[in-house]
Amino acid sequence: MENLTSLAGRQWIISQDDSSIFSNCEKIAGIIDGICQRCGSYCDTKIAEEILYCRECIGLGRVSEKDYLIRDLSNKKFPKQGDLLTWSGELTxxxxxxxxxxxxxxxxxxxxxxxxxxxxxxxxxxxxxxxxxxxxxxxxxxxxxxxxxxxxxxxxxxxxxxxxxxxxxxxxxxxxxxxxxxxxxxxxxxxxxxxxxxxxxxxxxxxxxxxxxxxxxxxxxxxxxxxxxxxxxxxxxxxxxxxxxxxxxxxxxxxNRRFHGGLLPVPKEKLFLKPFLKKMQLNKNLLKEIISVIKAGHPLLLFVPKISEIPVYLEALQSCHELKGVVIKGVHAADEARIDKVQEFRDSKIDILITTTILERGVTFKHVWVIIVAADDRIYTRASLIQIAGRVGRSSDDQNGLVLFCYHKYTFPIRQAVAEIKRMNR
CATH class of the missing domain: 3.40.50.300 (P-loop containing nucleotide triphosphate hydrolases)
Structure with a gap:
């Protein structure tokens, strides 16, 4: 149970009705008419004694019909004060x-x-x-x-x-x-x-x-x-x-303009007739593109559609004599070292980071270039392709860069993404 001295604005679960402890809080049944009061989901799963519980938010602790949600509605007071913003930059x-x-x-x-x-x-x-x-x-x-x-x-x-x-x-x-x-x-x-x-x-x-x-x-x-x-x-x-x-x-x-006034990088598109990877051998044209990024001195985010493909591409790249000495790692959502690897890439300790869509947005890496393998895979939507392209050219001293969509089949999301980027640039 959480510390009762610091719960304003919180809600938490108790397994029994003890109004003497929680007299200053709002107390409601965890599930009412089959609806979880914490997450709003419909509950149709039962435990012992035919008791309903919510499976949707169980990661935060199980809510059942026999539980109560306690809500501390006290309005936490913070002092009014000035000069909290210490940022010294300027907006355009x-x-x-x-x-x-x-x-x-x-x-x-x-x-x-x-x-x-x-x-x-x-x-x-x-x-x-x-x-x-x-x-x-x-x-x-x-x-x-x-x-x-x-x-x-x-x-x-x-x-x-x-x-x-x-x-x-x-x-x-x-x-x-x-x-x-x-x-x-x-x-x-x-x-x-x-x-x-x-x-x-x-x-x-x-x-x-x-x-x-x-x-x-x-x-x-x-x-x-x-x-x-x-x-x-x-x-x-x-x-x-x-x-x-x-x-x-x-x-x-x-x-529709970046903070440095530059345009969004328009993706290059490349049709591949042969598989991107076959019998642990990278497609020669794909390898050529990867090598060109490394020779240009840029870190590379290499996006692949599936987590299961990360170790396969990792092994194939690490076995390439053309990439000897290049630091290559893979990262995905369930990777226990995920946070550390992303920071290593940010600190230029990794040259090529093979990843999934977990890094499609919200992260900034200096001077990074991007290659998307199988950009025609259905996991890539218009929005995700645009977001991935947006990792490139974010620095004021490096406003351009490579975004490469590799595909076997030209898809509607690819066409939409490229068209929208061009439209925003206009």
């Missing part, structure tokens, strides 16, 4: 306009969408609104579907608000809840909160697993206060938000 004229529009929406507590191309500087455009919220003594949270993005955002936000203690929460790094005024977490962690935040920012809102998950949407709606604001960030808006824009249910800011 376009960024400053979007930043002000975000602040105006927050003052009206209107849900808002920022549709900005990859590398536009979305994080920096949040600073003014975060400052407005935090200096007023209110609470804020930045949630994102991917652990890698949490780890990417945390040092940047901590540096920008260096006088503020910031919480970081995700499933790979346990820490006790400390009731911080500003929290950066995965969207799964929002299921632990109830009416906690005045400002909830959901980064990469179109990303898996958040976008297709009713449970995570339910958790986000519960985590924000009834008079709070949800701010969505993405380079590729999902269909539900596009519909809300059309019906004027949500307002949007559009920024």
């Amino acid at each position: 004229t376009r960024q400053a306009k979007v930043s002000q529009e975000i602040c105006d929406a927050f003052n009206k507590r209107q849900d808002y969408l920022v549709h900005a191309v990859t590398g536009a500087g979305k994080t920096e455009m949040l600073f003014a609104c975060l400052k407005l919220c935090l200096e007023a003594g209110l609470r804020a949270c930045i949630a994102t579907p991917r652990i890698d993005v949490v780890n990417e955002l945390f040092p940047r936000i901590s540096s920008a608000f260096s006088n503020l203690k910031i919480g970081k929460y995700h499933g790979r790094e346990y820490k006790d809840y400390e009731e911080e005024q500003l929290i950066i977490c995965t969207t799964h962690q929002l299921l632990k909160f109830y009416h906690a935040f005045d400002l909830l920012i959901i980064d990469e809102v179109d990303s898996f697993p958040y976008a297709p998950s009713p449970m995570l949407h339910f958790g986000a709606d519960n985590a924000v206060k009834t008079d709070g604001m949800k701010l969505y960030l993405t380079a590729t808006p999902p269909d539900d938000l596009i519909e809300q824009i059309k019906h004027k249910e949500i307002t949007v800011s559009l920024l």
